[in-house]
Every structure is written in structure tokens, then in C-alpha cells.
Amino acid sequence: EWNIEAMGPTKRHYAGRLIRKLTPLWAHGAALTYNMGKHYPGEQLPRWSIHAHWREDGEPVWRDPALLASDDDKDDAQAKDAAKFAEALAERLQIDPGLVNPAYEDIHYYLWREHRLPANVVAEDAKLRDELERKRLAKVFAQGLAEPVGSVLPLRRVVEDGQRRWQSGKWFFRDSVMFLVPGDSPIGLRLPLESLPWADPDHIEIEAEIDPFAPREELPKKFEFKRLRTAAPGSSIEGFRPVPQDAPVVGKEEPGLVRTALAVEARDGIIHVFYPPLYAAEDWLELTAAIEDTAEEFGRKVILEGYLPPEDDRILNFSVTPDPGVIEANIHPAHSWAEIVERSTQLYEVAREVGLSAEKFMLDGRHVGTGGGNHVVMGGATPADSPFLRRPDLLKSMVGFWHNHPSLSFLFSGLFIGPSSQHPRIDEARQDSLNELEIAFQQVSRQSNTPPWMVDRLFRNIFADMTGNTHRTEFCIDKMYDPNSASGRRGLVEFRAFEMPPHAEMSAAQVLLMRSAIAAFWEKPYERRLIRWDTRLHDEFLLPHYAEADFKDALAELETLGFPLNPEWFAPHIEFRFPQVGEIAVRDMKVELRHALEPWHVLGEEQTSSG
Template sequence: MKSTPESLAATVEAFFAKRDIHLTMGGEPTFVPLRPDAPEWNNAAMGEEKLGYARRFTRELLKIAYPGGLAMQVFGKHYPGEPLPRWNMLTLHPSTGAALWPEPERLMLDDKPGHNDPDCARKLIKSLTADLDLDGCDFPAVEQGERKTAAWVLPLDYAEGKWISDPWPFSARQPLRLFPGDSPAGLRLPLYQLDDDRLKRALTVEVRHGALEVFIPPLEWTHFRELVAFIFTLARKHDLREMVFCGYAPFDCGPTVEKFSLAADPGVLEANLPPCPDWVTYRRCLDQMYATAESTGLRAIKLHLNGSVQATGGGSHLCFGGPDEARNPFHRDPALLASILRYWQHHPALGYFFTGQYVGTGCQAPRIDESGTHAAYELELACEALENSRPDPEQIDRLLRNLLTDSSGNTHRAEICVDKFHNYAAPNGKTGIIELRAFEVFPTAEMLGLAGLFIRTVIARLAAEPFTEPMRRFGPELHDKYFLPAVIWDDLGKICRDLKAHGFDFKREWLRPLAEFRFPLRGELDLPGGETLTVRQALEAWPLMAEENLGGPTVRMVDNSTDRLELSLSAKAPLQTHTLLCNGVEIPWQSVGGKPVCGLRYKCASGWPALHPHVPIQAPLLFQWIEKKSRRVKASAWYYYWNPHAPIYDGRPSDLDEARARSAERWRKVPVTNETAAVSPARTFPEMRFTLDLRRHAH
């Protein structure tokens, strides 16, 4: 029977079931609109346009995936330099029992102004206090310097089987004065004015931008659900619409409550998938996400000015864990985690194939051997402890958290991140999850699903037989060689052969569409004799620059002035009589998979700050195929990194067709004139055997 991804997935899941391994998987695909021109689609995290997209996305998702769920705007991390915590659009969906919010049409799930007046807030709070048997416990709140009621406040909690409140020192005559700001009233309460023995949580109701906003205080799931039921009954009774729930997500939800959230992340809208028990569920979830994104005007690609079609830039991390602590496969068998660490270090393709164009030491997910000189040695020692001493989750965290970091010590920026595994310092740090962060999103659910299946299959292979090989010392070869698509593809072949040897027949060809997207074709040149020169995009590391103080916090920028291409020939026989030049420099070839291959690094733009300011821009690149004996040019082409017609572009491409046209026009074949070419021999260096660094040939 012909092997398919679906049949392989069945084999993988049957293996896990036989071994009693409960491996959950999730992810964080990211999306952007067709025209990502607003600040929140480039550098900023939050913006009104992004919030509107998140609300519409949630509205459609409630229809197709989570009927009866409740959409709620909660608040996540608060980063230095940002005035407010970043919002998350959270969907809560009980998989058992009655619907949480049966009528989504009563919710404000777009970015249009609402039509509620302030009396709607008063009506809701008065009815709610009556139903909760808390009459007279609410009071008004006003903005600084104002007298008009801005919101209603109800100190609220649940204790000893009933709803309780607390007599805060405010009233209609002495209203609470909110902190200045444009966030919900529940985030602007002057809690510092209360005595230490007072209840310091409250529900607030207000009308903002015409929407009726209800701020929910921290509550356990059962009581949260009861409170929402009260509010829904009142919404029906008073025909309340255009409502927004915000505040704190309930805690202690348990496994029967599905959670899905859309997070405001710099440049993208991030979809946080719920943990899936198997690949089929994960794939179905991806299908729903992509369909919903498309229906709301979002997509998983970004069209760049020069026609390059790349991922959104926001990542698509893969997360693996267990349904609970007792069944978490990494808690039950820490050696499995050690095998993952060793196997990933052995195979750079497991990171470089799935990540974006920005890799290396300064990226969001550096490899362990990119973060420090002796990191691989130290990680090897930690793996031995995982394999031999059966540490508990806290010990696992202590073993790995100081190793799996970037060069600055950031635990969140690592190829394999354990920041949420058993971290006491983080609010959601004890989830038992390992996060594979060297992943960017792919254009379709099918492609991203294949990536997830590949990684899940690798973990199954490691569960079948531990991988205990010593760490490899790549040295300079890691970037020189493994930044090239042909080498990465060859490494994937080795992995697939290993998978097959362990009973998991993953076909490398299934990943071909992913390779074409990640390493797009930049140009082809037909050579005399029927052979072909192929030029593809390769990976490039953008080095970190020195610290800069630009009037705010000290920052470190990256040098993005260089680019890297891969040159390959369809056969090596023509090299006996011919050779290839780039800007007059002879290309040195290496054999990869039986074909001549060479990386080409060059200065593509003038950046600041940047290394080597003395090196001029070296684009466009002139490729010349010449006869060795006569040095006459037999075929040639220009490759332009940027617009060949003008210094700038008139905005982003309007669609994929225009993007492809812009990309295609950057490769220009030159009519053969049989002229003689001047040849400069390539300068070779021990650190760059597979890549010609054209910057060393700058004049």
C-alpha cells in the first residue's frame, strides 16, 4: 500500500498508544493582512486595526469550531517600554455541559463603533447586584477631573458558597477616581488606597466606544461560569448587545475547557492553538485556523517590496507536552528529552529547514552551539544527568534553563525552549511543555501540518530507541555549510533514512513544497551542452552589533546588509572545460549529493550599523559561464537584489502575481556576445570552504 502522510500518522499514533505515551502537540501560527502597512504589522505589537482583525477572527471561529464559546479580551505580558499589557483575544469553550455563551451575536466582534449609551452600564450593574444578592455594593467611578460617571464598580469574589462584596470607601457622593489611561476601568482602579484587609478585586461595567464592557475579576472556573450565566440572562432580559468581556481568564479550568487565543505580537497576530492529543486533531485545528484567517482577510505570508514571498516573520513555534503532569512523557522519561536535545544538535536541518531567513547567534531561536563556546560540552553533561539519574521536573528545569538560552541568557530565545516546562518564576511556567522555536509559519495548513508530522515522527523514533551519540563539534562549518539548501536537504535525507530504519517511513519528497517556499528559486541559466545553473536563496546570519543608546533603553541592532545565495550545477562534467564567475571572481565548488554546490555571500545593501563599512554594495551580481581555455563568455545573467528599474518601489505588491513578477524581473539573462572575461581567483579560508564571501574581494 502506498505510504501517505495520513497512513504514517496512523502508524505513529499506534506506536504511542502501544507504549502508553501521551504526547500532546500545539503551535502558534501567525498571520498578517494583505496590506500589512500599519505599525502593528511591522514593529508594534498592538493597534486598533489588529484588534479588529482579532475580533472578526474570533467571531468566525465561534461559528465553525467553538459554538457556544465565550470570547474575552484578556491581558498578557507587560513588556518594558510598553504602556499597557498586551491583549489576548481568548475563546473559552466547555466541551461538556451547557454552552457558555449561546448567542455570539450579542458580542462586539468587529472594530466598528457600538451604539450603547452609559445607561446600559447602569442597568446591567444594578440588575446584576440584585441577582447576586449584593444590592448597594456597587458604586460609580469617574475619570480624573470629571464628574460624569465613567464606569460602575462592584468589589466581587466567591467564598463559602456565595457571592461576596466588600465596603470600599467610595459611594455616589464620593466616587472612585480612576487612574488616567485608555484601558478598561478594571485595570485602572486605585487599589493602593484600600486597607490591606480589604478585598482587592472587582467587576466593572462601562460603555467605551459604544461597546458595553464587562471586566471580570480573577475567579475559579466554576464561579466564572456561574457569573457569566447571570450576565447572559440579564443580556437577554434587557436585550443588551455589542458587549465586550475583558479582564482575567478563569483559573483551574480543567481539561474539559478548550482554550484558544489570539495574541498581539510585534508585527503579527499570533494564534495559540489548544493542546492536541494527536496529529489528526492538530491538522484539523490548523485547517480551521487557516480557513478562518482567509475569511477575515489574513494570511500566513508577507509580500516584500522586491517581490520576495516569505513567512509573516512572527514564528510558528511547535509545542509538545502531556495532558497532565502524571502522563507527561518528559516527566515520565527524562531520557526522551535528552534524546531530543542530542538529535537536534546532530541535525541542523531540524532547525534551519523550518526557521525563517534570519538565523544564527542573534536570532529568536539560536541553536545550543550558537549561544556559547562550550555550550555543547555543558549540554552533553546535562543530558547524561537526564539519562542516568531520572530527575524530577524541578531538577530538569535546573539542569537545562541556564543552557538553553541565547548568548545574553534569555531563556525564551532558544531553539529548544524549556521556559514553560517547570518554571516557578513565570505565571504559566509549569505546563510541562517544550517549545521548538526555530519554526516559522508556512503558507498553507497542509504544509505546516506536514512539518508538525515530521517532528512528531522524529520524537516517536527517539521514543523507540534513545539517541545517545556525543554532541557534534561543527565549528565554522555550521554556518558555512548548513546555511545552504542542498546541505539541509541532504541532512533531511539522513533523518528520513533513520526514521525508516525505525519503522517510520516518512518520505522526504513530502517536504519538497516546504523547501521550495523556504529556499525560493532566484534564477536559472541554461548552459551550452544542456546543463543548468540554479540560483536559490540560502540562509544568512545577521550578526549582533555593539550596544547603542538612542535616547531610550540600550539596544543591540543586527547587521542585515548581507545576503547569501546557493549556486548549483545540474552536473559536474562541464567543470572540466568551463567555469563560473560572479562579478569576475571564479566560483569554487564543493560536492553535495553528487552535484557541484557553492554558497555566495555578498553585501546587498548599505546598512547602519553594519560590519565593514568600507565594503561597497556588491549588487547586482553578474554571473558569467566561461570557457576556461579561451575565457570567452558562453552564457551570463544579472541578479538584482533590489528594483532593477528604480531606487524604490511604489509600495508592496498588491498580490502574489505582482510579487512573482517583481521577483522574476530581478533575474535577467544577457545575450551571448562571446566576449572575453577577466578572471580573479577565489580567496579561500578555513572558515568558508563551502561559501565564497564576495566581501573579501571588494576593491
């Protein structure tokens, strides 16, 4: 888990400790949620991610951190406690608690699985080759098939008379009871949604996320949420009644059925609450406040999981998630240089306190980075404020400057470089991409009014690796202005050719270089022609002499634009990337031997998670 694997037995423990130590420093009144992370090909299960969410205006999202459980906590909650919790939560949302459904494991499936086992083993010790399936069967049979494993409340947010209110309804199944999809994931991920009464998908009303460019009002204060939850029946803000429903009739559609749900289960003795998908930050905040009040009423710690809140600039977040060999921390945006330095220092210090570091040593004793990225994401306070959307030629300048100075691509990256790396240069995978890039550059200038969607379409297919992956590239614009999704229109550009250095000041220096380049090219766009490096790219710039000389040339160019950076500030980076092996002096001659860089090409017989 600390070399090549993304998941491991101790990573979530370390990640939980890290985010809990960082939360008081960065996120006042934050709610911590455990969510499903990315699912990569070749990995049997998706990764997890832990998020801290808090309000930008300083109002607490979660008042009492003591009510948020961690993986290290112990409790004795059972399925009946989860049912009581779900019913009490429904009442706070002004929903009939009788609409809470008990959820059972699929007895038919597991009896079938038991009958297929060898005659001389028991289900609790099934001897199956698949370790995960073996543990899954043992867990299910140990807890029993006749008892519910959790409770499910159909839940969605609707607009009635200009107000958003909670709505629930009955769920009907052929077996009268709810049997979950077989597995051991949270029950919110195993709901038998395909067994609900059918309706033509075109007739089902679907709510979409709010456009990130839409104007936002201030979020309501905490007491307003409380007033909404505790209003007496019959008042003007009385909760929404259930959808009027009869038993489903064959041949009749049910497009109005509530098809999203909140789930509550007792897992490992701790109450877990699974969020349904929500599309407005106000809804997520209100539901979170109701969950905390219910947890306070029962005196139990809870773990929040399920769907993340919708993207909203009024709610900030940072997260911790696993990656091969490392733990990945995605921190929230900084608005000033002072914030960058402070957060970088705090991150390194807290990580060391919990037993983590951004360095390791190879078998020969060479001091190297962990291989984890120190990716720099830049944009504006809101999507509309993004400098890359206000001045599309800025992206052109950054790409051109980085291309003409290859040292910027190799000096700060990890050992894994080259065309099959996580951040290949445009000219590493396909030389003919430069022709397309020059054509795209001609469409973008400071004087022209280039719409944001056109910038995305001009560069999207150029900023990609050999497999067409638009994320694994030196410049990632997945979240700049993708017309196909609201989450892709954030005005953000990710610069990925950076590895996590071993010291916070080295990390801050990398960001300083990026800030200086953006400020310089905002004043004067970079218009030099693209250089065809061909084989010189690897023949020269993977050697310390040429890389250092090119880097000093890049700093000199920035200085002519009014942004002087002292080369000595980056001396640790050069020494770290090209460490000295030894030296020898013979009479008047001195020979110094240093490590150089080399691209790692994917071998034909090597199978990886990406192909």
C-alpha cells in the same frame, strides 16, 4: 502594522473577524473575552488578546453568541446603563446592589493637567507631542469630569460551610468617592487599590491557583449554576452577606477587606464587563453565566474583559493577539493527526476568507513567509500525562537529535535566524554551553528516576538566549515544570524554530516530523554524542546543498527507528527556503543559482524593543 509594528489601526478588526469565524468550527458555546496581552519593553501600551473559552465536556459556557459584542457593533449605552447592569448583576450573585460604587475620573489631576497647558489652546485640542496623551485628554474632557465613567462592585469568592459563595463589602476613600488612576485603559485596570484602607500584606489572606496536578471533579452543569443564582433568600444556599465593616480607624488594619472587584462601564456605547481575578474554573463559569443572564435581561450586547480564567484542563481556549507584522493565532491542543490536519486547513481557509494569509513578497519579488512563528507546543492531555514529565530522557533525545542535524533548526525557520533571533540554537550563542549540556544529559537517562523539577533546573539556564531569556530559544521549557508557579507546571515543551509556511499542508508536514521524532525516541532514546560544529554551522548548513543532505540524513535515522518519512513531502519546504534565482547551461555544464540563508546579527547602533 503588517511589517514591523505589533499594534495598528486594523489588526484588532481582522483579529475579531478571524476568531468569530473560527469559534463555530472549534468552540461550541464559547465565551469571547478581550484581555490585556503581553507588555514588551519599548512599547508604550500592552498588547491586547482575544480569547475563546469553552468547556471540554460540551456544555455551553455562553448560550447566545448574539449577546457578545464586537468592535464593529454599535450601541448607545451610557454610564447610567452600566450602573443598572452592575446592580442587576449583583442581585443575581445575591449581593446587595447598594455596594456598587460609581467610578469617576480624577478631577484634581485633570484640572492640574489643564492648567499646565499653553494659554492659547483648549484641552480638547491640546497640541501635546505625545499622541496618546493628546487623545486621552481630549476624550476625558469631552465626556466631562462630573459624571461617573463606570461602576465597580467589590467581589471575591470565599468558602463558608464547605461551599464557595460570592462576597462583597464597602470600599472607603478619603474623598468619599472613587477616583480612578488617570488614563484611558479599562477602569478595571485603573482601580485606586492603594487608596483602600491599609493592612499588612502578610496579614491579607491570598488565594492561589489550584495545582495543575491536583485531581479535578466534573464541572457542574448549566442548570446547577442557574439554581445557585436564583435561590430564594433564606434557603440553604443563600448568598453571602457583606463583610461587616465600620469606617476605617487610624492605626487599625483592615486585612479582611474585599480587595478585588468587578467593573462595568459603557465604552463607545457598549457595555464592558471587567472580570476580577478568580482562582477556580467553577467560579469563572458561574460569573460568566450570571453576566449572560443579565445581558439577556437588559437586551444589550456586552464585551467581556479583565482577568483570564484560571488554568484548567476542563476549560479549553484559543486566542488571537498581535505580534510585529502579523496576527498570532494560538490554537488549542489536538489529540490526533486527523485533528491537526483539519484544524490547520480550517485556520488557513478562514484566514483567507477574512483577508489574511501566511505569505508575502519582498521588494525584489521573492516569495517569503510573514515572519510569524509556527511554534509547535507538545505535551499531554493533562500535565501528569505529558511524555516529557513521564520520560525526561525524551527531551534529551529531541535536543540531541536537533543539535546534531542543524538543518532541522534552519530549514523551517524564517529569515531571521542566528544568535540574536527568536530561536537561537544552543551552540549559536555560547559554544561552552555544550559542555554544560553534556553534563545535564548525564543526569537524565531512561533508567534513572529523574524528578520533573530537576529536569527544569538542569536545562533552564542552558535553554536561553544571550540575554538570559528562557523564552527566546529553540527549545522553550517555561511551561514544562517550573516549581515556582502553578501556571509553569503544564508539562509543555515549545519548539520555536518554525515559521508559518504559506500552505496548510506544509504546516502539517512540520508537525508530522515532530510527532515522528517523539514517537521514535519514546521507543529508543537518542544517545549519540553532541557534535561540535563550530564555524561549519553557518558555513555549511545555511547553504541548500548541505542543508538538504543533512535533512535527508535525519529522515534516514528516523526510518531506521521505524518511522519512515518520504523526503518528497518536504520538497516544498526546501524550495521555499532556497528558491532558485536562475540557471545557465554552457555546453555540458549546468549552473544553478539559489538563495542561501544568512544570520541577522544585531548591530551596535540599532535600538530594538529588547535592547
